[in-house]
Amino acid sequence: MLANKRNASFSMCGELWNKEGEAASMQFNPNEVGFSMEEARQYCAMNKAAAKELTPAQVLEDLQRGNSRFWMGAPSRSEKTAFDRRSLIGTQFPSVAILSCADSRVPVETVFDQGLGEIFVVRVAGNCLDAATTGSLQYAVKHLGVKVLMVMGHEACGAIKAAGLPTAKIQQEPPDLAGALLMLKEGLDENRLSKITDAKAYDREAVITNVKTQVEKLTRDTSIMSKVYADELIVVGGFYEISSGLVDFVLEVNSKAPSIASPVPPKPVKTEGPRAGGTIGRQKVVGA
Ligand SMILES: [Zn+2]
Numbered sequence: 001m002l003a004n005k006r007n008a009s010f011s012m013c014g015e016l017w018n019k020e021g022e023a024a025s026m027q028f029n030p031n032e033v034g035f036s037m038e039e040a041r042q043y044c045a046m047n048k049a050a051a052k053e054l055t056p057a058q059v060l061e062d063l064q065r066g067n068s069r070f071w072m073g074a075p076s077r078s079e080k081t082a083f084d085r086r087s088l089i090g091t092q093f094p095s096v097a098i099l100s101c102a103d104s105r106v107p108v109e110t111v112f113d114q115g116l117g118e119i120f121v122v123r124v125a126g127n128c129l130d131a132a133t134t135g136s137l138q139y140a141v142k143h144l145g146v147k148v149l150m151v152m153g154h155e156a157c158g159a160i161k162a163a164g165l166p167t168a169k170i171q172q173e174p175p176d177l178a179g180a181l182l183m184l185k186e187g188l189d190e191n192r193l194s195k196i197t198d199a200k201a202y203d204r205e206a207v208i209t210n211v212k213t214q215v216e217k218l219t220r221d222t223s224i225m226s227k228v229y230a231d232e233l234i235v236v237g238g239f240y241e242i243s244s245g246l247v248d249f250v251l252e253v254n255s256k257a258p259s260i261a262s263p264v265p266p267k268p269v270k271t272e273g274p275r276a277g278g279t280i281g282r283q284k285v286v287g288a
Contacts (some may be wrong), residue, residue, distance in 0.1 A: 056147040066113035071245030097140035126159030153207035187213030
């Protein structure tokens with residue numbers, strides 16, 4: 001993502017960037033050349049200023065491009081140099097915050113082909129909001145000024161599956177785990193889900209229902225929604241399909257559609273790439 005933000009010539013920062021913001025052929029070797037703390041500071045300030053210029057829609061597009069690079073098997077993220085790491089010591093300015101699952105198969109930066117300092121990630125089983133995760137996201141919105149806030153569920157989520165078990169079964173788990181699962185269970189709308197007979201469609205719909213529940217909670221947060229109404233933030237919900245590597249952006253909350261409408265209807269599972277966006281009710285659907 002940072003590569004897209006660079007728009008000026010800059011030659012002391014690990015790579016040479018031309019006026020179009022693309023890496024030129026000459027590579028900078030910090031072991032041979034070295035760098036000063038002031039150069040690192042200037043580099044950070046340049047990237048921070050470029051990030052500030054992006055609109056929430058542009059940030060979301062960057063995120064979607066990153067995921068397409070990942071599922072196409074063509075990631076562009078390179079290992080950062082000492083200069084990059086040093087430049088980030090004093091501050092961070094991610095443009096995106098993502099609440100995702102703790103599942104080991106859902107490495108967020110990898111899925112979106114992003115690097116150091118680019119995504120503020122909160123991961124917890126079932127990607128649900130509690131005091132700690134909500135507070136972390138509020139920090140990202142208020143103090144880091146992220147422009148996209150995302151809740152991302154994923155295919156074959158064990159936490160969501162477990163939340164669908166009978167309450168008596170859940171209560172056999174250790175107290176805190178049982179409490180977390182019961183909190184997830186509250187938002188699952190199990191009556192509606194029980195009508196879905198196809199196992200894969202059920203899995204997807206249960207996860208998306210939970211994503212929608214969490215996004216809906218975020219829309220009740222005035223510290224978040226004030227940014228949405230000011231066109232400084234968009235909130236999106238996504239479904240990461242482990243089998244294909246594709247993230248479907250299944251709902252979006254913005255200043256024109258500031259609330260969650262009716263539940264997202266079940267959709268047939270697919271494996272092809274992202275499609276053009278559409279609209280279901282008040283929910284903008286991209287690639288869903
Ligand atoms: Zn999960």
